[in-house]
Amino acid sequence: MNELHSNKFRRFSGKRKVVYVTYDSGIPLIGCIAFGLIDRGTNTIQIRPTSMCPLNCIFCSTDAGPNSKRRQTEYIVELEYLVDEFRRVVRYKGEYKIEAHIDTVGDPLTYPKIVDLVQELKNTKGVEVVSMQTHGYLLSEKLIDDLDDAGLDRLNLSIDSLDPELARYLSGTPTYDVEKIMDMAMYITENKRIDLLIAPVWVPSINDDEIPKIIEFALNIGAGKKWPALGIQKYIPHKRGRKPKGVRPMTWKEFYDKLRIWERKYSTKLVLSLSEDFGLHKRKMLPIKYKIGEKTIVETLTSGWQRGEVLTRGKGVSITVVRMPVIPRKGTQLAIRIIRNKHNIYIARTY
Numbered sequence: 001m002n003e004l005h006s007n008k009f010r011r012f013s014g015k016r017k018v019v020y021v022t023y024d025s026g027i028p029l030i031g032c033i034a035f036g037l038i039d040r041g042t043n044t045i046q047i048r049p050t051s052m053c054p055l056n057c058i059f060c061s062t063d064a065g066p067n068s069k070r071r072q073t074e075y076i077v078e079l080e081y082l083v084d085e086f087r088r089v090v091r092y093k094g095e096y097k098i099e100a101h102i103d104t105v106g107d108p109l110t111y112p113k114i115v116d117l118v119q120e121l122k123n124t125k126g127v128e129v130v131s132m133q134t135h136g137y138l139l140s141e142k143l144i145d146d147l148d149d150a151g152l153d154r155l156n157l158s159i160d161s162l163d164p165e166l167a168r169y170l171s172g173t174p175t176y177d178v179e180k181i182m183d184m185a186m187y188i189t190e191n192k193r194i195d196l197l198i199a200p201v202w203v204p205s206i207n208d209d210e211i212p213k214i215i216e217f218a219l220n221i222g223a224g225k226k227w228p229a230l231g232i233q234k235y236i237p238h239k240r241g242r243k244p245k246g247v248r249p250m251t252w253k254e255f256y257d258k259l260r261i262w263e264r265k266y267s268t269k270l271v272l273s274l275s276e277d278f279g280l281h282k283r284k285m286l287p288i289k290y291k292i293g294e295k296t297i298v299e300t301l302t303s304g305w306q307r308g309e310v311l312t313r314g315k316g317v318s319i320t321v322v323r324m325p326v327i328p329r330k331g332t333q334l335a336i337r338i339i340r341n342k343h344n345i346y347i348a349r350t351y
C-alpha cells in the first residue's frame with residue numbers, strides 16, 4: 001500500500017495517514033464514501049479525488065480538516081485511475097448529458113491535479129457539465145484562470161458569513177479570510193466563463209443575519225448566469241459530524257418558509273429543483289454487488305476512513321468494515337455481513 005508520509009499534506013491531514021489510491025493499490029474506486037466515484041442512479045456522477053480539507057468548519061458534517069477527531073485516514077486518488085474509472089462509468093450509464101460533479105468529504109482544491117482532473121472530465125465523451133463544490137480557501141486568480149481554461153462550468157462556492165470575524169469562527173480556522181474569497185468570487189463573475197453559485201450553510205442562531213447579506217452579495221456580483229445564483233444549504237447535524245453547541249436545527253418547513261419569503265423579497269430563486277434547475281434525471285445505476293444481510297469473505301486493504309473502520313475489497317468494490325478496534329494486516333481475510341449497500345456504498349460488520 002502506498003502511504004504518503006511527506007509533509008506535503010500535513011496542513012490538510014494533521015497527523016493522519018494519507019493513502020495514495022493507485023491502480024497498483026488494488027483499492028476499488030466504487031464503494032467508499034470518502035474517495036473515488038459515486039453513482040446514485042442519475043446523470044450526475046460524483047467524483048471524489050481526495051478526502052482532505054484545509055478548514056475545520058464548526059458545523060462540518062464529515063468532521064473534515066486538520067483538527068478532525070474521528071478520522072484516521074485520508075485518501076488521494078491517482079488521476080489516471082480516477083479518469084479511466086469515471087469513463088467506464090459514463091459508458092455504462094450512457095454517453096450523453098452527464099454532469100461530472102466534484103464534491104468531496106473535504107475540499108476538492110486540496111487535490112494537486114485538480115486542473116488536470118477538470119480538463120480530463122471535460123474531455124470525456126458524453127460529459128456536458130463539469131461542476132465543483134468548494135469553500136474556496138485555496139482559490140487564487142491563477143487557479144481560477146486555469147480551472148476556467150480547463151473547462152469548469154460551475155463552481156458552487158460556500159460563503160457562510162460576510163463578517164470576517166464570524167466567518168473565521170464558522171470556518172474554525174484562524175487564517176480564513178472571507179474578504180479574499182469574496183474577491184475571488186467577484187473575479188470569477190467579472191472575468192470568467194465559469195458560472196458561480198453561492199452556497200452558504202445556514203446555521204440557525206449563528207449566521208441568520210448573514211444569509212440576506214450573502215443573497216445580496218451574490219446578486220450584486222452577478223452570480224448565477226446559467227444556473228441559480230444561490231443554493232442555501234440547511235445545517236443538518238450528523239451523527240459523526242461536528243455540531244456547534246446550542247444550535248437547534250430548523251425543520252424543513254421553517255427552512256423553506258423563510259427561503260420563500262426571501263425569494264419574494266429579492267426576486268430570485270432560492271427553493272431549487274434538482275431536475276428543473278440542474279437537469280438532473282434518472283439514469284441506470286451500476287449493479288449492486290451485495291445485498292443487505294449477505295455474508296461474504298473479503299480481503300483487508302488498509303485502514304478505513306474513520307476510527308474503528310477497516311477498508312476491504314470484494315467483487316471489485318471497496319467495503320468499509322465498522323466496529324474494528326484493531327486494523328488487521330493487509331491481505332487478511334475477514335468474514336463480514338453487509339449492513340448497508342445504498343448507491344453502491346458498502347458498510348459491513350464482521351460476524
Ligand code: SF4
Binds near residue numbers: 057059060061
Ligand atoms: S464544511 Fe467543507 S470546508 Fe468546512 S471543514 Fe467540512 S469539508 Fe471542509
